[in-house]
Amino acid sequence: MFFTSFLILFAVLSVSFCDDGHEMEEFLKREYSLSKPYQSIGVSGSSHWELMGDAVVTTDHVRLTSDQQSKQGAVWSRMPCHLNDWELQVHFKIHGQGKKNLNGDGLAVWYTKERMQNGPVFGNRDFFTGLGVFVDTYPNEEKLLEAQKKRYTPRTERIFPYVLAMVANGTISYDHDRDGRPTELGGCNAMVRNRKHDTFIFIRYVRRRLTVMIDIDGQHEWRDCLDIPGVRLPQGFYFGASAITGDLSDNHDLISMKLYQLTVLRSKQEEEQEEEILIPSVDNTDFYRPYTDVESVGSVGIFFTVLFSMLGLFLLVVVGLVVYSHWNENRRKRFY
Template sequence: MKVLVVLLIALAVIYCKTPLPMEKKVYIRREHSLIKPYSSMSMDTPMWDYSGSTIVSNNEIRLTPDHQSKAGRVWNTIPLMSRNWEILMEFKVHGQGRTLYGDGFALWYSHERQLMAGPVFGAKNGFNGLGIFFDTYSNHNGEHSHGHPYISAVVHNGTQTYDHDSDGTHNELAGCQCSFRGQKHDTFVSIKYINNILTVHTDVRGKSKWTKCFEVKNVVLPVGYHLGLSASTGDLADNHDVKMLKLYEVDLVEGQTYNVDEALKLVPSAEGEPDRPHVHPKKTEKGSSVLWTIFYIFITLVIVFSAIGIGIIVWQKKQEDRRRKRFF
């Protein structure tokens, strides 16, 4: 009996020390992370560069204030060499607008550090890499059925362009509607890139409950690109605040290989939703806008002339009544 007990204890110890088949180890990479408290005395944060309207305080990095026509960026100076990784980001998008606000912000994994302003959420167009877009523009563009705020992923190889006028829906990989804007508490997003699978989860309720936004397989991204964040406002505005960004390196999964030289030469690509026709809303809607304008002018003129006509009739009737009273 004692031998059996000892044997069971030994098996239990061996089992506890044996990792689960799908268990993966993660390691935080501080050189690719933004962890508060930040230095509000200067813009010199180790391994990160700032540009544009970015403002740093002790507890947050504000990419744009709640003012029109602002754009801010922050870029990691060290290329990311991890094959598998996960990003955990805490952020807050808020402002005075109740029904109209914008435009949004982006998380980048890009070949080029885009320190100059551009039309894609404050960064340049024709990028090479991955963009995760947090679009808050309440008066959405283009022809699509989803509402805003909206989170989407786009992979470009430097030859494609992102059309902000149609919300980039003609070449996004996937996306989901997510009410992260205007929350009283901070919101969180998890972005995982493991074994060529891109997965995005959100926690916008502040209850530590994650909701899957989307998952895209066969996403090919090279190593050696840079992490970045950017945001912009136009005629509409918002505060775009990043509270924390942590990047974790994830161990290779079973059967996955990693050759640095080969991984550096990869060309960004993905097998998401097929490209949709590139629609220019301003051109397609121009005729209907003119017709609506003419219709509104016509209705206004009818109302004005009707009011004038009624006024004249009433005035004439009063004049006739006065003449009758004087006659009698």
């Protein structure tokens, strides 16, 4: 009951965050954008962007990984971003020789406190602080369950490639084997691989609302992917992109990342109420670990069942002993 009231309260709060009737203007911020020609990226300290790992620059793109096994690469902005409201348009291309599901692992777009640290999360470190938007091209959980000869339940079913957003505070791990399901904020299927036309992801953060859209069908139309209110991202984090290959591979190419500053008119009252965000979080904490919650409710349930059974048994034994001693006493009385 308490939990249900909590959910209702969260729903009401969420609705108030949905209200977004303000007009916006956008300005391209060149210092946070990456586009052709990619002059002197990673070559000197003068560039706004820095390369790492296996990433290389050509005239047409920044190739985060080539279509070869066990590669990882990234590109990171050198400058922390202090904008309130922004929109990042990412033009990318994922392509390779592998047939369906024989390719991997995907690419990620970042807005994080940390930068230039390689690791297992699409070529970036785990336990990151900030936002990650992943284009996951390999269904790890499905393959794992197949290998264990377990059935794939509709609840966990997804069509890959899958776009997913995660907000973390430095203490949450990305579950690679489960394709990030336990920490997923939202996501959508996106058939982005080996397309002839251009493919884009659009990440908008306005008034603490995170919206991700995709344009992947060559129609120049944005399609909704996820829309989450109450997302708190601090200022002063870094934009970046990374990719990784394992046993399976793909070319992960970045053609451009364009950052737009959005000017959102806020009332004086709104500005006063706006407190500085220090740690990334999402207001509706139900978003976190929905699967582990279900599992832990299950184990809690078992715990209480066992506990109450034992208490019941104990009570029965006590009642039994009392009845027995009374009966014994009465019997003795009858004898004497």
